[in-house]
Amino acid sequence: xxxxxxxxxxxxxxxxxxxxxxxxxxxxxxxxxxxxxxxxxxxxxxxxxxxxxxxxxxxxxxxxxxxxxxxxxxxxxxxxxxxxxxxxxxxxxxxxxxxxxxxxxxxxxxxxxxxxxxxxxxxxxxxxxxxxxxxxxxxxxx
Numbered sequence: 001x002x003x004x005x006x007x008x009x010x011x012x013x014x015x016x017x018x019x020x021x022x023x024x025x026x027x028x029x030x031x032x033x034x035x036x037x038x039x040x041x042x043x044x045x046x047x048x049x050x051x052x053x054x055x056x057x058x059x060x061x062x063x064x065x066x067x068x069x070x071x072x073x074x075x076x077x078x079x080x081x082x083x084x085x086x087x088x089x090x091x092x093x094x095x096x097x098x099x100x101x102x103x104x105x106x107x108x109x110x111x112x113x114x115x116x117x118x119x120x121x122x123x124x125x126x127x128x129x130x131x132x133x134x135x136x137x138x139x140x141x142x
Contacts, residue, residue, distance in 0.1 A: 007127055007137070008095060015090045017055030018065035024072045032073065045069050062086045080109040088113065094128070 025032050039045040047054070047068030054067035063074040063086045076082035080102040088100055088111070096119060101110040119128045120142070122135035129135055133142035 007125075011094050012087075012091055014056045015058055015065075016087065017053065018058070018067050018070075018072055020053075020055075022065075022070040022072050024074060024078050026077065027073050027075055035071075039069050039071075058090060060086075060089050062089050080104050080107050081111075084109055084111045 023035065025035070036045065045068070047070075051068075051070075054070075055065060057067050058065050062076055063072055065072050074082070074086060076085055083102050084100045087102075088097060091097060092113075096115045097113055098115050099110060099112045101108065120133070121128055122138060122140045124140050125135060125138050127135050127137045129140075129142060134140065
């Protein structure tokens with residue numbers, strides 16, 4: 001089954017949008033409490049009403065996103081290898097990922113993964129069916 005590229009981008013962007021123009025810190029960074037304190041004092045911890053480009057909040061073992069204040073707190077160091085681990089962890093249940101490659105300047109990293117998930121997909125458009133066996137895009141029902 002082929003998965004439409006535009007749908008891959010939509011699924012990934014829902015979560016990865018949190019990293020776009022965000023402050024990304026490790027959970028043990030000594031600046032984190034001070035930054036959160038400044039965000040609180042400046043009344044920006046809960047976001048700004050004009051900010052419409054927020055990703056979906058998430059919390060995993062490797063990272064937590066706070067989209068309202070454009071902050072991601074990670075347990076991984078933000079190298080390309082660390083980013084691959086975080087992205088795979090976020091998307092492994094939504095997409096059948098076989099390989100991820102990240103490039104940052106002259107630093108490149110790739111990782112290959114076993115594809116064990118057998119997702120039921122819509123025969124009309126290729127989108128993963130929801131828990132009720134319905135396609136969220138075209139309305140097909142199993």
